[in-house]
Amino acid sequence: MKASRQKLRSSALLSRIRASLAALRKSERAVAEFVLAHPDQVLQLPIADLATRAGVSQPTVARFAGALGFSGYREFKLRLAQSLASGVPFIHQDVGPDDKLERVSAKVFDRTIGSLLDVRNHLDSGELARAVAMLTRARRIDFYGIGNSGIVALDGQHKFFRYGVPTASYLDPHAMAVAATVLGRGDVVVAISATGRTTDMLATAAIAIDSGAQLIAITASGSPLARLASVSLAADVPEDPDVYTPMISRIAHLAIVDVLAVAVALAMGPPLLSRLERGKQILREKRVQSSES
Incomplete structure (x- = not known):
């Protein structure tokens, strides 16, 4: 497995979407994947534009929002904006088979610390x-x-x-x-x-x-x-x-x-x-x- 280093935006809602991927329908998952890849863009997109870019219908976008517990796309975008504003950046690094021990240690600790900070910041x-x-x-x-x-x-x-x-x-x-x-x-x-x-x-x-x-x-x-x-x-x-x-x-x-x-x-x-x-x-x-x- 090739090690990769990627800076991601961490927020409670994005984490929630990632955790829900397996439970979503295939078409709803396409919306979720677009949101995860382009969260800042989604804040500016009307429902019709998001549907087009994700390759799905507008009702599918609405169902995606409903599957996450929101009343509709408008509420989803509002919560996404709030979640991104309060999120914390963190470094996501996959462990690779060629990593030296000190890199493995750093990667595991960094990932754990980032996750703990995210849960702490969004605990109700x-x-x-x-x-x-x-x-x-x-x-x-x-x-x-x-x-x-x-x-x-x-x-x-x-x-x-x-x-x-x-x-x-x-x-x-x-x-x-x-x-x-x-x-x-x-x-x-x-x-x-x-x-x-x-x-x-x-x-x-x-x-x-x-x-x-x-x-x-x-x-x-x-x-x-x-x-x-x-x-x-x-x-x-x-x-x-x-x-x-x-x-x-x-x-x-x-x-x-x-x-x-x-x-x-x-x-x-x-x-x-x-x-x-x-x-x-x-x-x-x-x-x-x-x-x-």
Whole structure:
């Protein structure tokens, strides 16, 4: 694979379009690809001109906007302009088989940092506040993640069990579905999915909601899982076709879980501090003390 270096415009909406490519119809994908290649041009184009340049009909452009959750092309252009104005440039670099180790390190870090900045800049503070309120009041918290997202679910359970709230993580789709049936009012599920389109996750989320639990989704905006959730925390991180690099979405999801953990701890206030400090003290006692020279 030949390494390439390309400067791209990063914005939440462009990331969302990239993440949605696989779910779009072929004709709608043609519109998406034109928008991704020429976002600044699109801001100046009437719907008829965009349709012509993308090689599709005007209704297809309208359907494309609707597939992303907008009322029409006018709203899409407005949101695109806002998103580009607040976006941050970053360097996108594919890893090549001939890259030296220091270049591999730099490329992986640059891509990860750029993605994290993009997610940070576009995390919805209102949705975040609602998620924190749910978790602070929760009777029980379950974390669901399948495959790569299971790592994030385990991390969430590891952080939140220290708060004295019954907490569990489920990675197996069958165990997850059964666990969802025993939930009830006051329980909260944090469902983690890079695409928000995994059938097992969607089925289990529906079971949890039907059981009376509230659902917080950490996933791609506009996805089926996001639409199911009471609160959706968007992490629109497109997975690059570069086969050498791991999925960056898991790092963005881990960062969002960290934000939730810190915010919930702050919301719980002073009564939680003594519990956390006691836990830290126990861990310190299990370490070999460093010798002073």
